[in-house]
Amino acid sequence: MTDLVSPPTTTSPGVGSAHGGADSGRARRIGNYAGLLPFHAYVLIFLVAPTLIVTLGAFSTSSGGFTLDNLDTLLTRQDFIDAFVASIELSVVTAIAGAVFGGLLAWAVLRGDPNGLFRQLVIAGAGVLAQFGGVMLAFAFFATVGPRGFVVQIIESATPISVDPLWLYSLTGLAVVYTYFQIPLMVIVFLPSLDGLRQEWYDASASLGGGAWAFWRYVGGPILAPSFLGALLLLFTNAFSAYATAAAIISQGCTLVTLQIACQMQSEVVLGQENVGKALALGMIVIVSVVMAIYALIQRRASRWAK
Amino acid sequence: MTTPQGPIGAAAAEGGALLARPPANSRKLRRPLGQRIARTLVLVIVLGYLIVPLYGMVEFSTRGDYGSRSLASYAAIFSYPDMITGITNSLEIAVLTVVGMLVLLVPTMVWTVVRVPRMRRVVEFLCLLPLAIPAIVLVVGIAPLYQWMGQHLGAVGASPLTLTLIDIILVLPYSYRAIDSSLRSIDTATLSDAARSLGASWPRTILQVIVPNIRGGILSASVLTIALVLGEYTISSLLSFNTLQVVIFLLGKRDPYVSVAVSFSALLFGFVLLFVISRFAPGAASRAGRAVEEPS
Structure with a gap:
């Protein structure tokens, strides 16, 4: 990630000298930073402040005093622990499934002409489907494998198997649905890395007598490994943060x-537990931040091979 | 030998043939075959998995009486006043979010590149931060603010259009990447220095010199924003605003056929938009798409 647009030209005195004056330097510098003020103010109010409210709230009693009770509740209540475990399981499984199938799809798509219709269709489709979480995706699966879905109707009319009408509401069902938006995300994230593999590397491997296996084992694999790992982490946080899809499928329950x-947020909260939700939210922030930090480290390594 | 060979192998079959390696000839014939089988298999299985639920939506939403096919569910969309409200709300929020995002982001990013390059990392970090703060967490922290707005700002504060404020935050990462890749592809600093030295004011420099040069990025940022706003459910449902997704969900309990019909239409709309972008702003959509995350 080299800075392409910050060569010395930007600090050229050309524009500044138009304003003239010896002491205009500092004023100009302050003016420069002031230009960023609206943006920073906006982000402060609508992003940083809410995050702080959550973080501080997690350590506050309902009257505003400091407490560790909320975190204590977080770590001791069985249904909270179960929820975290289920979320992590679901995210790990769907991240791996999404990465493997999405990676394969990216590879299969790559062969085509970069500006070809098929590839553009797949990319546009992946762009839409990766955002296609939530309610609409839930309905797609209801319509397909729900009790009245056509796949279930076909299975039940053609075979003696009867499909459990509740399977979609289980963790397995959720995993199948989640994988649906993980695959396209993987395609979007991983395709550029695959694209970065250069012809010369294959030729070099081949000229040394390496076959397909040798190329992927010693050249392609190691080069792509950081990108793949990074994508895996991105997919994990993607599933871990997802709410809408699960909410639309499991309309009752807090699994x-x-x-x-x-x-x-929605229930009438027990007195003294108003901030337990914030502790849960803080737990999410911690997990996602750790994963994203690792992702950033890996990304730095992965970009070493990028042009 | 049946190991999938990858794009390099594929390219070698075309470009590498010029090198004419006689012993490789026999292998070259087999290699593409194994590869082609593997590729077909992958495409059939993975694309099949992606397409079947889409077909399911079409099949489900076109069911008529006694096994016939009908478009009645699509015709019925506009007979639900709630649905019209939801669609209108979401479209209005989408337009406002696009405008707000552009007004907030474009001048800031240009300014950063031209005048305070050392702040670039900071702006980038802030723009990508929403990726690390799940929407559900954001809504917990922002709920008090919306509660206050609803109580103290009258009709304006209680309007679903206030969702624009938070949606702008949600779209920051995607918009930032789209616009950033455009800005990197031109020499922004030199362009604005040139414009400024010829006497153009800052607004004029941005609007008439920089903006026309980053059209592609602005276009894909806008499209991604529209797609995201039309699909937003987490925040609007928890703050009890009737947006498109909320209405689709609520209607689903009463008339799932219409809900599926609306879902499919919205999906098709998004697909056409993105496809058009990838056709007319080559590279822009896919580059911006790298940031795509959090599908809720």
């Missing part, structure tokens, strides 16, 4: 962390 937070 995942995100659902549990919503339950805390």
Whole structure:
């Protein structure tokens, strides 16, 4: 990630000298930073402040005093622990499934002409489907494998198997649905890395007598490994943060962390536990931040091979 | 030998043939075959998995009486006043979010590149931060603010259009990447220095010199924003605003056929938008798409 647009030209005195004056330097510098003020103010109010409210709230009693009770509740209540475990399980499984299938799809798509219709269709499709979480995706699966879905109707009319009408509401069902938006995300994230593999590397491998296996084992694999790992982490946080899809499928129940937070928000909260939801939210922030930090480290390594 | 060979192998079959390696000839014939089988298999299985639920939506939403096919569910969309409200709300929020995002982001990013390059990392960090703060967490922290707005700002504060404020935050990462890749592809600093030295004011420099040069990025940022706003459910449902997704969900309990019909239409709309972008702003959509995350 080299800075392409910050060569010395930007600090050229050309523009500044138009304003003239010896002491205009500092004033100009302050003016320069002031130009960023609206943006920073906006982000402060609508992003940083809410995050702080959550973080501070997690350590506050309902009257505003300091307490560790909320975190204590977080770590001792069985349904909270279960929710975290289920969320992590679901995210790990769907991240791996999404990465493997999405990676394969990216590879299969790559062969085509970069500006070809098929590839553009797949990329546009992946762009839409990666955002296609939530309610609409839930309905797609209801319409397909729900009790009245055509796949279930076909299975039940063609075979003696009867499909459990509730399977979609289980963790397995959720995993199948989640994988649906993980695959396209993987395609979007991983395709550029695959694209970065250069012809010369294959030729070099081949000229040394390496076959397909040798190329992927010693050249392609190691080069792509950081990108793949990074994508895996991105997919993990993607599933871990997802709320809408789960909420639309499991309309009652608080089996995942995100659902549990919503339950805390919507239910009449027990006196003294108003801020337990914030502790849950803080737990999510911590997990996502750690994963994203690792992702950033890996990304730095992965970009070493990028042009 | 049946190991999938990858794009390099594929390219070698075309470009590498010029090198004419006689012993490789026999292998070259087999290699593409194994590869082609593997590729077909992958495409059939993975694309199949992606397409079947889409077909399911079409099949489900076109069911008529006694096994016939009908478009009645699509015709019925506008007979639900709630649905019209939801669609209108979401479209209005989408437009406002695009405008707000552009007004907030474009001048800031240009300014950063031209005048305070050392702040670039900071702006980037802030723009990508929403990726690390799940929407559900954001809604917990922002709920008090919306409560206050609803109580003290009258009709304006209680309007669903206030969702624009928070949606702008949600779209920051995607918009930032789209616009950033455009800005990197031109020499922004030199362009604005040139414009400024010829006497153009800052607004004029941005609007008439920089903006026309980053059209592609602005276009894909806008499209991604629209797609995200039309699909937003987490925040609007928890703050009890009737947006498109909330209405689709609520209607689903009463008339799932219409809900599926609306979902499919919205999906098709998004697909057409993105496809058009990738056709007319080559590279822009896919580059911006790298940031795509959090599908809720």
